[in-house]
Amino acid sequence: MKGSSRPREGSGSAQVSGPTATLAAYIQERGLKQSRQRERIAQSFFAMGGHVTVEQLVARVRRDDPRVSVATVYRTMKLLAECGLAVARQFGDGQTRYEASAGRDHHDHLICTACGEIIEFANERIESLQEVVARRHGFEVESHRLELYGRCARCRPPGRARPEARP
Amino acid sequence: MKGSSRPREGSGSAQVSGPTATLAAYIQERGLKQSRQRERIAQSFFAMGGHVTVEQLVARVRRDDPRVSVATVYRTMKLLAECGLAVARQFGDGQTRYEASAGRDHHDHLICTACGEIIEFANERIESLQEVVARRHGFEVESHRLELYGRCARCRPPGRARPEARP
DNA sequence: ATGCGTGCAAAATTTTTGCATGGGG
DNA sequence: CCCCATGCAAAAATTTTGCACGCAT
Numbered sequence: 001m002k003g004s005s006r007p008r009e010g011s012g013s014a015q016v017s018g019p020t021a022t023l024a025a026y027i028q029e030r031g032l033k034q035s036r037q038r039e040r041i042a043q044s045f046f047a048m049g050g051h052v053t054v055e056q057l058v059a060r061v062r063r064d065d066p067r068v069s070v071a072t073v074y075r076t077m078k079l080l081a082e083c084g085l086a087v088a089r090q091f092g093d094g095q096t097r098y099e100a101s102a103g104r105d106h107h108d109h110l111i112c113t114a115c116g117e118i119i120e121f122a123n124e125r126i127e128s129l130q131e132v133v134a135r136r137h138g139f140e141v142e143s144h145r146l147e148l149y150g151r152c153a154r155c156r157p158p159g160r161a162r163p164e165a166r167p
Numbered sequence: 168m169k170g171s172s173r174p175r176e177g178s179g180s181a182q183v184s185g186p187t188a189t190l191a192a193y194i195q196e197r198g199l200k201q202s203r204q205r206e207r208i209a210q211s212f213f214a215m216g217g218h219v220t221v222e223q224l225v226a227r228v229r230r231d232d233p234r235v236s237v238a239t240v241y242r243t244m245k246l247l248a249e250c251g252l253a254v255a256r257q258f259g260d261g262q263t264r265y266e267a268s269a270g271r272d273h274h275d276h277l278i279c280t281a282c283g284e285i286i287e288f289a290n291e292r293i294e295s296l297q298e299v300v301a302r303r304h305g306f307e308v309e310s311h312r313l314e315l316y317g318r319c320a321r322c323r324p325p326g327r328a329r330p331e332a333r334p
Numbered sequence: 335a336t337g338c339g340t341g342c343a344a345a346a347t348t349t350t351t352g353c354a355t356g357g358g359g
Numbered sequence: 360c361c362c363c364a365t366g367c368a369a370a371a372a373t374t375t376t377g378c379a380c381g382c383a384t
Contacts, residue, residue: 033358033363054348069366074349090259092312094348094374110306119304126296130315133290138320139277145259146313148297153305200338200383221373236341241374261349261373338383343376350371358363 114155193250281322
């Protein structure tokens with residue numbers, strides 16, 4: 001249940017302009033402090049890619065550092081969200097998911113109700129129409145959220161390819 | 168707009184075929200039982216209209232019947248959702264909201280981030296484009312969710328009229 | 335009489351917060 | 360050195376579940 005195909009940031013060796021650098025800058029500007037935990041959490045988060053639940057992130061971080069507390073992960077993700085490196089998403093399953101957003105354009109989501117795969121997409125036409133609709137009601141749009149739930153190609157009953165064994 | 172939705176049930180005379188009747192039918196068909204609580208909860212829910220949180224609903228129901236438990240309200244709303252009279256909505260605020268859906272067409276939401284007002288809208292063009300996008304990714308859409316967050320006419324900074332004083 | 339519904343409370347989930355301690359700047 | 364960050368656990372907030380009892384059918 002993953003599968004994002006996002007272009008990797010310059011994962012070169014001496015590259016310093018990645019999200020980690022942005023976080024460091026943000027931390028310094030605000031007189032906050034860096035820490036092993038924050039670095040680990042951020043690193044794991046960006047390494048995981050996709051749309052990560054706190055639970056998943058905690059598990060991953062603890063693989064390297066078993067004593068990191070859930071609270072710290074929550075607090076750090078809030079930090080990442082504040083400085084624009086992550087976005088919190090609520091798909092209707094009761095778990096907040098975080099998504100890396102460094103320098104990424106806005107996009108919406110296609111979510112497979114069978115295998116859970118999450119695909120991102122963007123559509124200018126839809127965005128425009130949203131503006132039109134909003135204006136029609138006197139609204140000024142600040143943000144929006146569009147999620148399409150359904151069956152992905154592999155999970156579709158009629159087509160071919162087995163639905164991953166979970167109807 | 169669709170064919171003037173909500174035909175006011177002019178047909179039967181003695182038969183009140185509103186949502187309450189649908190619930191009663193559903194209850195009987197399934198061998199379930201009616202109860203004072205269920206009636207009160209359903210009645211309050213439909214009377215309130217809009218997008219109601221369980222908390223609000225509980226408060227309202229208890230105004231008439233202080234001993235109704237939260238659990239019963241949850242269970243009853245689940246029942247209403249099962250028989251298609253209500254729909255559970257998750258706007259990102261951590262509270263499940265229920266919305267009456269008897270005979271209503273699909274629609275999406277405009278949500279004011281200042282006063283919390285929720286406006287419904289429907290747009291065929293957007294729906295069509297959603298299908299196109301989904302198909303392009305091999306998805307078959309089962310449902311979707313579109314929410315536009317922003318400032319309603321009254322809450323817009325530049326314009327006039329006061330923001331109702333409730334964030 | 336049978337079994338569903340209810341209230342109450344405990345449990346389960348998910349996220350936040352208080353507090354004492356330790357470490358970064 | 361001072362303040363921030365962390366861990367731990369308790370607290371919150373929301374929703375579910377177990378249980379015994381009572382009422383509707």
